[in-house]
Amino acid sequence: xxxxxxxxxxxxxxxxxxxxxxxxxxxxxxxxxxxxxxxxxxxxxxxxxxxxxxxxxxxxxxxxxxxxxxxxxxxxxxxxxxxxxxxxxxxxxxxxxxxxxxxxxxxxxxxxxxxxxxxxxxx
Amino acid sequence: xxxxxxxxxxxxxxxxxxxxxxxxxxxxxxxxxxxxxxxxxxxxxxxxxxxxxxxxxxxxxxxxxxxxxxxxxxxxxxxxxxxxxxxxxxxxxxxxxxxxxxxxxxxxxxxxxxxxxxxxxxxxxxxxxxxxxxxxxxxxxxxxxxxxxxxxxxxxxxxxxxxxxxxxxxxxxxxxxxxxxxxxxxxxxxxxxxxxxxxxxxxxxxxxxxxxxxxxxxxxxxxxxxxxxxxxxxxxxxxxxxxxxxxxxxxxxxxxxxxxxxxxxxxxxxxxxxxxxxxxxxxxxxxxxxxxxxxxxxxxxxxxxxxxxxxxxxxxxxxxxxxxxxxxxxxxxxxxxxxxxxxxxxxxxxxxxxxxxxxxxxxxxxxxxxx
Numbered sequence: 301x302x303x304x305x306x307x308x309x310x311x312x313x314x315x316x317x318x319x320x321x322x323x324x325x326x327x328x329x330x331x332x333x334x335x336x337x338x339x340x341x342x343x344x345x346x347x348x349x350x351x352x353x354x355x356x357x358x359x360x361x362x363x364x365x366x367x368x369x370x371x372x373x374x375x376x377x378x379x380x381x382x383x384x385x386x387x388x389x390x391x392x393x394x395x396x397x398x399x400x401x402x403x404x405x406x407x408x409x410x411x412x413x414x415x416x417x418x419x420x421x422x423x
Numbered sequence: 424x425x426x427x428x429x430x431x432x433x434x435x436x437x438x439x440x441x442x443x444x445x446x447x448x449x450x451x452x453x454x455x456x457x458x459x460x461x462x463x464x465x466x467x468x469x470x471x472x473x474x475x476x477x478x479x480x481x482x483x484x485x486x487x488x489x490x491x492x493x494x495x496x497x498x499x500x501x502x503x504x505x506x507x508x509x510x511x512x513x514x515x516x517x518x519x520x521x522x523x524x525x526x527x528x529x530x531x532x533x534x535x536x537x538x539x540x541x542x543x544x545x546x547x548x549x550x551x552x553x554x555x556x557x558x559x560x561x562x563x564x565x566x567x568x569x570x571x572x573x574x575x576x577x578x579x580x581x582x583x584x585x586x587x588x589x590x591x592x593x594x595x596x597x598x599x600x601x602x603x604x605x606x607x608x609x610x611x612x613x614x615x616x617x618x619x620x621x622x623x624x625x626x627x628x629x630x631x632x633x634x635x636x637x638x639x640x641x642x643x644x645x646x647x648x649x650x651x652x653x654x655x656x657x658x659x660x661x662x663x664x665x666x667x668x669x670x671x672x673x674x675x676x677x678x679x680x681x682x683x684x685x686x687x688x689x690x691x692x693x694x695x696x697x698x699x700x701x702x703x704x705x706x707x708x709x710x711x712x713x714x715x716x717x718x719x720x721x722x723x724x725x726x727x728x729x730x731x732x733x734x735x736x737x738x739x740x741x742x743x744x745x746x747x748x749x750x751x752x753x754x755x756x757x758x759x760x761x762x763x764x765x766x767x768x769x770x771x772x773x774x775x776x777x778x779x780x781x782x783x784x785x786x787x788x789x790x791x792x793x794x
Contacts, residue, residue: 332456332459332460332646333459333460333461333462335715335717335740336715336716336717336740336747338716354716356716356717356740358460358461358646358650358739358740358742359455359460359646360719361717361719361769383715
């Protein structure tokens, strides 16, 4: 299992051709209290860099982009019911959706945990 | 991280030392939040929140023609405004458009006026151009302004400034606070009981420190100030009110006093009277939005054909109701409570219903009212 990170502050946890996607602790801290998430339905095709979900904090709405391409296999219904999970456990219970990778080579363009930490420190 | 290139208020370092996230607002660096907007919002509704609103303009209008001069600019009945009493009023353009909303207090031989931060320079220019020779306007640039809001505000403040508990809603007086003079009124922008406290900028850190040292009090940022005022149904200038909006459209006709309706003599009187008699074509209303997703400022109000007929001017998630709420301008025919209204935001349709405001009941301390 490997975890990758994007410059848009999403994480991708990969097991075989299955990937789980969420927003990072840094992202939830910037967004503030999250009150709503709009998640993609299972079966939807998402492509790298395109809008896949919407997250709304008390302050503002933000898009969540698909970090990699693939077919959505599951959305986190627990998160839809309790959006604050994205604040309290962003990289665990607060995951957004799962997808089946259509092109695993896209992962090569993402950051590992150390690179992502340096990226956040430079923000 | 680069510092915002905005002017600093006297409490800037105090906010930063308490962990505030500073953002640009009305030309100043202001605290948007400390621990988080929801927690700060709920703390204010349950205890007492301390807000720094020193960006607002604090003005004195003095001189033998001060009352007559303000009469020509505001629709308030200043003749019956007693010493130490406040009124909510509106600075009006000749066409009845709202240039600003404000609080005016009769204070002994002069008027004390508090205007919005983003509009204060334009307000001052507008007023100076129109006030008669016998009225002098002074902008108290060195004066800071704090608000202490919430059901326990009176407990905390009366310990430091004994006597304030006797003030009724929309009245004020001079008190000693943290070793110096302060002008304190029982007023605010949250719908809660509370106070606004005007002190010299040189002393505001000592006053804030004393207030925040009381167990009921936490500092609160602009984020919660906005969600609190939205729940209270209070309009925000530059969003819900602007020069294209009249007091009748904005549902602020209560600010047009009875005597002045009949007598006129203030900017915008003709248009405002016509709208009071014939009804405005659009009106500011409160909306309860279906679902959980907030609909925000800028979303369109659409008719059955999908044509835009109005705009959402404020919107967000109500922490108390745990549901999305909004203010919008809608056609007069859709303004009655219960009317169904359709909204469009980023291509998505939302159904909403007109509801009476405030969304969350006001808890002002009115003298003579049953406690």
